[in-house]
Amino acid sequence: MSKQNLKQPSKADTGRNATIFAALGDETRLQLLLKLGTGAPQSIKQLTMNLPVTRQAVTKHLRVLESAKFVTQESHGRERLFVARLAAIEEAQAVLRTIAAQWEDALVRLKRFVEE
């Protein structure tokens, strides 16, 4: 196996991956994402409904989701509405596929090792 064939993750990648999963690592943020996943673009007011947190907290969590690119803002007249982004979810899935492939390789090495 030559070194050139190995895809070396860049610094940007790893920072980004940590951001993605850290963004998903909160109950309120997951709930916000679920709400956005089931309907049209929503305002902070709409998103705060039925959640046991304040509007300020929702704003803060939306900011985290936005910086991880899970949501984006749209302006509808004077109102700012939030929308879920498919690309970030696909990105999270791609990271998991990479890690899964690494486990597959590791298990093949384990097999060879014990069968020797």
Add this chain to the structure above:
Amino acid sequence: MNKSSTDRIEKQIEVNANVTRVWRAITDYREFGQWFRVELEGPFIVGEVARGQITYPGYEHVTMEVIVEAIEPEHRFAFWWRPYAIDPKVDYSSEPRTLVEFTLEETFSGTLVRVIESGFDGIPAHRRDEAFRMNDGGWAAQVQNIKNHVEAKP
């Protein structure tokens, strides 16, 4: 493996060696280091940290650090780590850890080795259940919902 979930990875392989042999290969730190490609400094002890330099080409700058969660002889070996913490200049201490679990099962011709890495979403499963109790399909289905929705409205 549930491909639409962003929380866990499951892989398995059947090996032609008995459970005792495979158990040693995954829990003896020197043997683990040989196939996993890491130079561990000491043995795996429950509740303690095991660390060492990765020897896999291209990742030699990475220090692997795990906290051993469980060693149940010839059955289950589990540890916590940070799977994407590979940049030495970045402080990952606030990032969630994932749980890696190896389980062994005797088969007709050898051993079935299963590895599950879970917790990518960073919240314990019981809390997630709480969060999604209103949604029968759970997280996987919801991700699909988000996808469908966003795809329908690019």
